Each structure stands twice: as C-alpha cells, then as structure tokens.
Amino acid sequence: MSDPRPDDTAMQAYLGRLRRLTTHVAVDEASEQADAIVAAGASLSALEEVSVDALTRWVRARPADVPALGLTVGLSQEKLKNLLRVAFGTSSWVKAVGDDARGVVVWLDEELGLLAALEAQRHRTYTFGDVLAARGTSRQVANRAGVAGKLIEDAVEQIVRDLGLPYEMRGRFVGRNGDTGPADLAVPGFEDALIAVACKGFDSTGSKLTAAVTEVMDMAGVSFAHQYVLAVVDGIGWLSRQGDFRRMHALLEQHRIDGLYALADLDAFRADLHAAAVRHGLLEGHLPDAGPVDVPGEALVARPEEFEAQLRLDL
Template structure:
C-alpha cells in the first residue's frame, strides 16, 4: 500500500462490534406508537418485519434497539454494510435486505418477539437502562482491547519486551502517551505504538488524533512511531482519519495500519527492532 492510497486505507477499516443481542428500555418506551401495527402483522418473521418497515420505515431505529443498537451505532452498521445511513430509503427500497442484515447480525426477530410478549414493569425498565449504560462502556473497552491483543501478540511472538498503556520521553524531555512501548516506557522507549479503535463517533476520535499527533511531535530521530487505527466509527470522521494518515504521508510517523495489515506491522516492528539492535 502506498502512502497516497488513503481510500484503500479507509476501505480496510473493519467492524469491531460483536454486539450481543439484547433488549432495550428505549424500545419499550417508544413501541407504544407502533405496538398495534406490529401485533397486527401476526407472527414476527423476517418476511413480515420486512413488509412492516416498508410501510413504517421510521420504525427501523426502534427495531434496531432490540438488537442492542443505538441510533449512532445503527448508522455506522448501515454505512458499513450498505454504504449509506439512510434507513428510510433502505426500508422503502430494500426492506428484505435490511431486515436480513439486522436479524443475521443482531437477532432482531427473536428479540422483538420476546419484547412484544413480555409484561414490562418499571423495575424491568430500570434494569434495562443500567445494562444499556454498562454495555456502551464495555463495548468500547472491548473494541480497544481487540486491537491491543493483536499488537501485543506481535511483540510477544518477536520476543520483544514492552510496556502497555504508558508514556514515552522524546525531544526536550517532552512526553507523550502511547499504547505500547518497546522495550519499555519513558526513557526506555524506542518503538512506540498508538492503537485507536472506535465503532461509534464523537469527540474521542479527535482526542485520539491529538494523541497520535503528540507522539509524532515529540519523537526523537531514532524513535519509531506506528499507529493502528480501526473501526467503522472513523467512516463518520474521515477528516480525523485523514489527519492521522497525513502523518504517515509526510513521514512524521513510520506507519499506519488497520487490523488487516498486521503482517505488515509485524515486519515493520521486526525491521525497526533489528535496526535498534533489539533483536
């Protein structure tokens, strides 16, 4: 991959979500508006649900919540699968494809059946709110750990000592954060890696860019800086993604990768370690 191929890099982003199918209190609160129509469809199947969303396309976000997807996550999933966030258009033009995807990935048919037949109490709603809030944080941590696990595996396979989630010292004794430092943090760091995986969007993506830019700005000439970026959340913040990619294009960092590029990252770490006499 050449340094000018931003589009190829963007297209290599992967879906980091492994969202377990679950119920959602917002669905319970909102379903009253469409409850009669849903029950009038009879047995909930992929086919009947496809017919339903074609008639009521604005209910797609409600249906998606039964699979554990908030509206922002729904947009990202649709963009990743269909290259559009327009659920209204998808529901009208391709309802079967839309429901097949949501059911295959998030089990919405079975989840919706359970929610329609359950007698909900306020305690159920409170429990669901609590689970929903915890799920968001756990999912975010899980996405980041997925990347960390792959990069840490490379360091272990190469037999390189390392420190995780630390800082390193660079020019003028300035420090910057990094997610992995070889052979250690602060003064020891010779190879540093930032790992930023997001399936949702928000200011945290810009914060991640600032961290990588800080790594680039304080690095010493004999230090190697790599960045591993992944997750479909970046598709909604392509200007931020371009900022990181530009650091590689202008040789301010030594490489940028997604999870699809782990073999290339392995070779680049190995070569850098040889040059630094770490191997």
C-alpha cells in the same frame, strides 16, 4: 472528473478494511425518542406474524421506525448508522429502506437474528427488575468503547510478546527536548523508547475519536527521528469521522509516523515491528516463521488482497 489523489485511494482502501470490534447485545435500550419507540413497539406487537415479508411491509410503511428494529437486536442509533453505511452505503435508514426494504430486513435477520429476537420479545411481560437490568446493560454497552480499545491493545501486546521484545504498556514516552508523548505501548520502555505504538479502536463515534487523532499527532510531534511511531487503528466508528481519520492518515503520507495499520494488517505490523527492532539492535535475524496473526473483531466485507509491510527496511 479527475482521478482521486493517491492518498485518498489509500485512505479509502484502509477504511474498507475496518472491522466491527464490539458485539451487539440484545437489550431494550432507552432513547430520547421514547414516544416514537413506544408507538413502534406497539405496532410491532400488533403484527399477525413475524416474517421477512411482514417486516418488509412494516419498514416500507414506517421507515423512520427502523431504529426500533435495531433496538430489538441491541443496536443504538449510532451503531445502526455505522453498520448501515457498511452494508448499504448510507447511514440513513430511511434511504436504505427506500432503496431496498427487503434487503434491510434480511440483513438485520441474517447478521443479528432479528426475527427470533422480535418473536421472543414482543409479547413478553417485563417486570421492574427487567427494566433495571436493561438500564444497567445499556450502561455496559456505553462502556464498550474501552473494550474496543483494549481488544486492539491485547492483539498488539501479543505480537510484541511473541517476538520477545521488552515493553511497557500505557504511559508517556520521552522524545525531543525532554517532551513526552502518549503511547499505549513502548519498546523497550517509556524512558528509553525506540518504538512507540498507539492502539485506537472505536465502533461508536464522537469527540473521543478526535482526541485519539490528537494523541497520534502528539506522538509524531515529539518523537526523535530514530524513534518509530506506529499506530494500529480500527473500528467502524471511523466511518462517521472520516475528517478526523484523514488527519491521522495524512501523518503517514507525510512520513511523520512510520506505520498505520488496521487489524487486517497485523501481519504487516508484525513485520514492520520486527524490522524496526532489528534496526535498533533489539532483535537479530530474519522475521521468525509464524502462522497468520489472529485478527480480532468481525470483518464486514471480503478482503482478498494482501497488504505489504510499510517500513520497507533493507536489512
């Protein structure tokens, strides 16, 4: 078997640094599989005790009903798949339970408080108001994709402000032949952009990730050679859209964009942004000393290695 290509190795290392951007919400979410969820709920209500041993026996007997445990702690099936992929190397709860049923239960409890949530919820009497509140909260959960993207924007904007750079948020920067490309942040502004930054964060998956890749490709397609294009991209949704992510990562390998950073790489992003700004005369001197950049989101695995800046400019 041949060794992986260097770009594959780099891409997989990047995917290993992705963070969960949105928190779980303990709500009873609606589902198309209503009958199965109702049956699973009835079975959980009938358990004599709520314990790791009891739930391990339950998931072994009903592996297809693991999403009901996810719903207990506010996870949609999509988010459950993504988190299982990180924790167990598979997005299939049936396979995860087949390989390590007790491990799945312990993970749900330690990470999301399954036992306490199930004990508190399974015998509660729900009013019509509770039903309406659950539906309303589900809509809020669906809107969290925007929250994830804003979290990355806020982190990037804080770095730009700390460096003292002029900037504008959310617009289209002017590139070659007067064509424009989308950017979440432009330095010093969109009309005279020297540095354009994309901020893309998703914990869920879907066509919006493809659209995000298209935006970054559009940025690369219209930018002048002197314009730096940087992208800060994170969120566990990319684990289920690796084909899309590969297209974006290829832009970095082909030197069509100048930097691609997970949130764990914000220190490198700060260094590269400063270097680009110095090259354009927007800043002077060496990168000022500062404490570690505050990294939002939740790390899912230990990452002891440090990542170097990508631009490698000689200043």
